[in-house]
Amino acid sequence: MSELITQAQSTAELSHDEHETTESERDFATGSDSSRNGSTTDSFDHPDRFLDRHIGPRDLDVQQMLQTLGLSSLDALIDHAVPPGIRIKRPLKLGESRGEYELLADLKAIAQKNQIFRSFIGMGYHNCITPPVIQRNILENPGWYTQYTPYQPEIAQGRLEALLNFQTMVIDLTGLEIANASLLDEGTAAAEAMAMSYGLCKTGAKVFWVSEACHPQTIDVIRTRALPLEIAVIVGDHRTFQFEIPIFGALLQYPATDGAIYDYQEFVDRAHTAGALVTVAADLLSLTLLKPPGEFGADIAVGNTQRFGVPLGYGGPHAAYFATKEVYKRQIPGRLVGVSKDVNGQPALRLALQTREQHIRRDKATSNICTAQVLLAIIAGTYAVYHGAQGLKRIAERIHNMTATLAAELQKLGYTLGLEPFFDTLRIEVGDKQTEILDRAIVHQINLRKIGDSAIGVAIDETTSKQDLLDLLEIFSGHSISVLCAPSSVLPASLSRTTLYLTHPVFTRCHSETELLRYMYRLQSKDLSLTTAMIPLGSCTMKLNGTSEMVPVTWAEFGQIHPFAPVEQTQGYQILFQQLEDWLAEITGFAGISLQPNAGSQGEYTGLLVIRQYHQQRGEGHRNICLIPQSAHGTNPASAVMAGMKVVPVACDPDGNIDIADLKSKAEKHQSNLAALMVTYPSTHGVFEEGIQEICTIVHHHGGQVYMDGANLNAQVGLCRPGDFGADVCHLNLHKTFCIPHGGGGPGMGPIGVASHLVPFLPGHSVIPPHAKNQDAIGAVSAAPWGSSSILPISWMYIALMGGAGLTKATEVAILNANYIAKRLENHYPVLYKGKNGWVAHECILDLRQFKKTAEVEVDDIAKRLIDYGFHPPTVSWPVAGTVMVEPTESESKAELDRFCDAMIAIREEIREVEEGKVDRDNNLLKNAPHTAADLTADEWSRPYSRQRAAYPTAWTRENKFWAATGRIDNAYGDRNLVCSCLPMEAYES
Known part of the structure; x- marks a missing residue:
């Protein structure tokens, strides 16, 4: 296996200690000095603090909201909502809130410590040209990067079409029949192919063969993922392997990591004869000239689309691709965009086969990936369109x-x-x-x-x-x-390639900038993003992604660095990494941080691998039981299974909290083999459980470790720290708590924090070890040593801009906003769960189940009707079917919260009309929602309500109407008639 050295070997193995920043460098970054504390103000501080821009409610608004809650202060609210036993007793040591202008200058000085060399390293990463029209209008455009995952397809048709373009591009270039909407990176995509092949193979073999001509980082990730599943990995030469050992799958690199192009036809034929599936990791651009994998028998093709206009970014984020044969459509990992039809029979797009998603399959899952690199896939697909x-x-x-x-x-x-x-x-x-x-x-x-x-x-x-x-x-x-x-x-x-590709009209008509610009804006207009309205999704934290936080992402000093450039050329990045790790450790109370996991699901998996390695090193490798509350997000059990653990569910009580008696019983029953408990805090039901410390103590007493899902960390920052009240490891969703935007469903970052006894096991990397002194480190979990490095400046900027006191206030206001919504709506919709003192945390669950009985109104009817009011619906039917989970975040103003509450109250009155028999149960405002422009402009209008009530139910919708691009979509039809590439243009004709 090849090794990379572009300068002295020793520079690739510098430890964290050798990159620690000095006290003056930390002061330089945070705007603090040894004479300041968290609350002191300086007469020379700029009055226009970012803190005041990030938090939506003004001081007067806060007082009015507190008055609605019957409280005198934010402190009083937090005293009620957050258990006193877990509260931290001091301010966060993160300096003061900063001004945007001065901090951008400070970060620029750090960035300039990176050296932009011309890199001819390759290994799956290449310099490329991001067309300026794409950089300005997609990568740097909040209309694209502030969207949420397209679970509400009627208001996500633009990004779904862009993803369909991506899938079509991958299908055409690989010569395979079906492709997903992207994965995290090439290494993890190859590992997903291994897992899928293992699940499909019927020979009973437990050996995966990997060509030594694969990229070394891919081999590293494959080995990491194979170990807990007890899959043996053999690395060898495809020209000499004789298939004497039964294998279930094989991985080839095309072209090879050293550039050689091999004719793999004979090897593929022999592998199929032996009952194995073959995955080809292919450079997508090379397939414009080379015979595609599908034409020489590959079952799966994976790779990276980075060179399709996406900056290097010191390793990411980039969109991996995954293509396979249609017969495996129900095993393909990740998301899949498919073509269906709406209520009017018109073609419409949506996420297909959604029952496959891992949060549905839970411990039966073969993958824990329920995300994609959407923004980057859109850039790559649009690059092909251009x-x-x-x-x-x-x-x-x-x-x-x-x-x-x-x-x-x-x-x-x-x-x-x-x-x-x-x-x-x-x-x-x-x-x-x-x-x-x-x-x-x-x-x-x-x-x-x-x-x-x-x-x-x-x-x-x-x-x-x-x-x-x-x-x-x-x-x-x-x-x-x-x-x-x-x-x-x-x-x-x-x-050489002889077959055609990219023949669909979308790839032939937008080659002028004028046409491409108009096409991108047509797509953007079909999507609801944070530029339109609040996205009140529970557990998803759609807060402000400040422009000043986003600006550094496209600086050349961050974007044009190869992930395997020598460490001494990346001193700016090293300073940023060290400071960000220090800040995250201070916020969470943990001793060590790994920035490598590049998604929340990867963070879950990495944390469990660290726990597994800890038990192995202590001679207790038999510990494999993972306790998981029944209320947990489905990626938790999926991650546990991937980490080689056996899931044992723990019951919840009627209030949604972990049933401590059941936990004690399960922990005692499995004490000899207990590995871990996975717990979300605040709970998935949106409350601070009073028993969290007792829960951690029970698990520790029986020899287990506590893994905390950090999805709701944004309700803890500045108030409590998981490392203080009992968690051993926690993944941190930087795309939720720390302002990296969701990008329409990706990118994300899921670094983990760990207690001191787990630090030695944080992920390593075979090319450039991020923690070189950790000889017991688990293998790489991502292709790049520090994951998606180029988006880390976003979280760095957010923390430094807010300061310790600012972050704390943001958490307090997030909790205030959620309780304000719960209070305003509680007489109209029951709030399903509240904490011990009758308060929620940063989100609340509204119970809509009664309306199915009283009016035959489903939760989806209410969600789609909210679109007519100009809002993205909250999280639907999770964690409880028939409910919505609402999370307003601290960035939304009181006016926006009131607008949302007014819409929900108005919808309640529309339901009441059905309940009282004033309108038909099957033909009403809710059942026909969302109402499109085509509906309103049709020659005939036979519905028993006015067009105005349908589309303009409020004054604000008349001022600035957001139109759903399509009527309600028929999901079942799309699954029965799966199409996941671009339709011919005649399909869109009326």
């Missing part, structure tokens, strides 16, 4: 021709190259000249890949210029070269 088939082919041909030119010139210099054909990457045998060449590369500010002790890898990309080639040749020759030979392709006909 360039089209011919444009992508021209880019690929240019890259290949430049690689061929470099190869010919290197051979003229006497270097030996690999015998196999190549696309964009060369393996150059340099013998004892390796160190000399690498040293010259550094002088030219160029990163190359070290392969073994006598070879160097060079990967050409879309941004490579003629001057780059001349510089590379000077590095290898030791002298200047001014003339290049003419390029000539080296791809043999047997490996």
